[in-house]
Amino acid sequence: xxxxxxxxxxxxxxxxxxxxxxxxxxxxxxxxxxxxxxxxxxxxxxxxxxxxxxxxxxxxxxxxxxxxxxxxxxxxxxxxxxxxxxxxxxxxxxxxxxxxxxxxxxxxxxxxxxxxxxxxxxxxxxxxxxxxxxxxxxxxxxxxxxxxxxxxxxxxxxxxxxxxxxxxxxxxxxxxxxxxxxxxxxxxxxxxxxxxxxxxxxxxxxxxxxxxxxxxxxxxxxxxxxxxxxxxxxxxxxxxxxxxxxxxxxxxxxxxxxxxxxxxxxxxxxxxxxxxxxxxxxxxxxxxxxxxxxxxxxxxxxxxxxxxxxxxxxxxxxxxxxxxxxxxxxxxxxxxxxxxxxxxxxxxxxxxxxxxxxxxxxxxxxxxxxxxxxxxxxxxxxxxxxxxxxxxxxxxxxxxxxxxxxxxxxxxxxxxxxxxxxxx
Numbered sequence: 462x463x464x465x466x467x468x469x470x471x472x473x474x475x476x477x478x479x480x481x482x483x484x485x486x487x488x489x490x491x492x493x494x495x496x497x498x499x500x501x502x503x504x505x506x507x508x509x510x511x512x513x514x515x516x517x518x519x520x521x522x523x524x525x526x527x528x529x530x531x532x533x534x535x536x537x538x539x540x541x542x543x544x545x546x547x548x549x550x551x552x553x554x555x556x557x558x559x560x561x562x563x564x565x566x567x568x569x570x571x572x573x574x575x576x577x578x579x580x581x582x583x584x585x586x587x588x589x590x591x592x593x594x595x596x597x598x599x600x601x602x603x604x605x606x607x608x609x610x611x612x613x614x615x616x617x618x619x620x621x622x623x624x625x626x627x628x629x630x631x632x633x634x635x636x637x638x639x640x641x642x643x644x645x646x647x648x649x650x651x652x653x654x655x656x657x658x659x660x661x662x663x664x665x666x667x668x669x670x671x672x673x674x675x676x677x678x679x680x681x682x683x684x685x686x687x688x689x690x691x692x693x694x695x696x697x698x699x700x701x702x703x704x705x706x707x708x709x710x711x712x713x714x715x716x717x718x719x720x721x722x723x724x725x726x727x728x729x730x731x732x733x734x735x736x737x738x739x740x741x742x743x744x745x746x747x748x749x750x751x752x753x754x755x756x757x758x759x760x761x762x763x764x765x766x767x768x769x770x771x772x773x774x775x776x777x778x779x780x781x782x783x784x785x786x787x788x789x790x791x792x793x794x795x796x797x798x799x800x801x802x803x804x805x806x807x808x809x810x811x812x813x814x815x816x817x818x819x820x821x822x823x824x825x826x827x828x829x830x831x832x833x834x835x836x837x838x839x840x841x842x843x844x845x846x847x848x849x850x851x852x853x854x855x856x857x858x859x860x861x862x863x864x865x866x867x868x869x870x871x872x873x874x875x876x877x878x879x880x881x882x883x884x885x
Contacts, residue, residue: 476883479623481561482630485553485731492735493612496816499743500842507748515748516830529694535829538745539821542738544689544703546817549734550637551707552727557634559712560721571788572628576635578784579605579812580643583776587768595765598826600647601837602772602844604640604818607633608739610811613849617856622866624797629808632781640818644698648825651696660691660702668709671722698825739817746820749838757839765833766840769819773844774851778809785809799866807855813848815841 506515519535532540563569583602591598610629614621667684675681685706693699712723751757760766785805788794796802823837856863872881 490611493608495740499740500747503748535745538742540699545738547700548703551704572631574784574788575781578780582780583772586776587772590768605812606816610814656691657695663687760839769840770844773813777813781809811852814845
């Protein structure tokens with residue numbers, strides 16, 4: 462795409478970026494399957510005769526008391542394991558804007574605008590439903606769970622064109638950044654400046670070492686843990702430390718071609734994030750006593766649950782579609798050949814799958830184990846399942862077109878290992 466050509470709503474991007482994103486999505490799809498397994502196990506366990514054992518496990522306290530880190534396992538999962546998740550998200554975000562296709566503002570405009578719209582409209586719908594009530598949960602329906610969404614895509618089919626996969630991933634990456642900003646700004650109950658200022662010391666040392674391309678785990682991990690512990694002690698949610706550490710890692714190599722340190726760390730930590738951190742968090746957080754049909758009926762009338770479900774199922778797609786259309790309208794952005802606006806609709810509906818970050822924000826807004834937190838979990842699960850079902854119906858109708866586009870992207874007549882469509 463030349464500098465004078467209009468931006469693309471669903472652009473294919475470069476071959477290097479498409480190849481990298483395909484590798485990322487394969488890992489996240491596996492993580493999404495493990496996430497679903499963890500969530501199903503938690504739900505079954507919490508609604509079984511052994512539910513008390515589930516709650517005893519999540520409430521089991523472990524950690525050094527002297528450092529005020531004697532925390533329940535559920536909190537270790539939310540504050541500790543999700544810090545790894547946000548570290549990987551931060552690496553991905555920085556790489557996209559420094560070395561990826563999003564370093565071009567014209568390419569970045571569409572997914573960034575879509576992500577912002579997908580946060581504003583769900584928050585507005587929730588706030589309208591809960592006006593004068595539990596408005597502190599406004600951010601719960603704003604997050605997209607990329608692992609869950611990719612697990613759904615894996616069920617729909619393996620032949621999605623790269624433009625759709627790229628759009629979904631970049632949308633989710635920006636969405637993660639907005640989520641961590643929301644958590645840091647709006648869900649910090651108390652702020653202790655001394656530990657927060659002290660966190661700058663290990664964070665600065667970590668940044669100094671990684672800028673010098675130091676990879677020694679015995680140097681970096683203690684500094685990362687110290688940063689995390691001090692941010693946790695400050696009252697700011699500890700997952701913010703993961704993003705700060707990620708932003709300190711250089712993306713580009715100091716000399717010569719090849720991947721930078723950020724890509725090296727992402728390659729090492731993404732399997733831990735997708736295969737361990739997020740599934741264990743799902744196991745620790747998704748267990749809620751539904752209460753049978755009566756419980757579901759009560760949740761269906763509860764303003765918190767209604768606001769969250771409405772935000773995920775309607776707010777997310779409306780916000781993403783409206784923002785995308787506005788960008789296309791005022792920048793003359795156009796769709797890639799073979800794609801249609803129904804494809805944007807399908808991805809926008811799929812983005813209504815909120816799980817990991819939605820559950821985390823629900824716990825921060827209402828308190829772990831509270832009645833409202835239980836209604837949040839039911840609503841997040843219900844809204845995500847509805848969004849998944851609707852997206853499946855919409856995207857399945859386009860399977861034939863997707864297969865043709867996918868097959869065209871595999872043609873390499875000159876056998877140079879770069880598909881011909883990326884050389885035009």
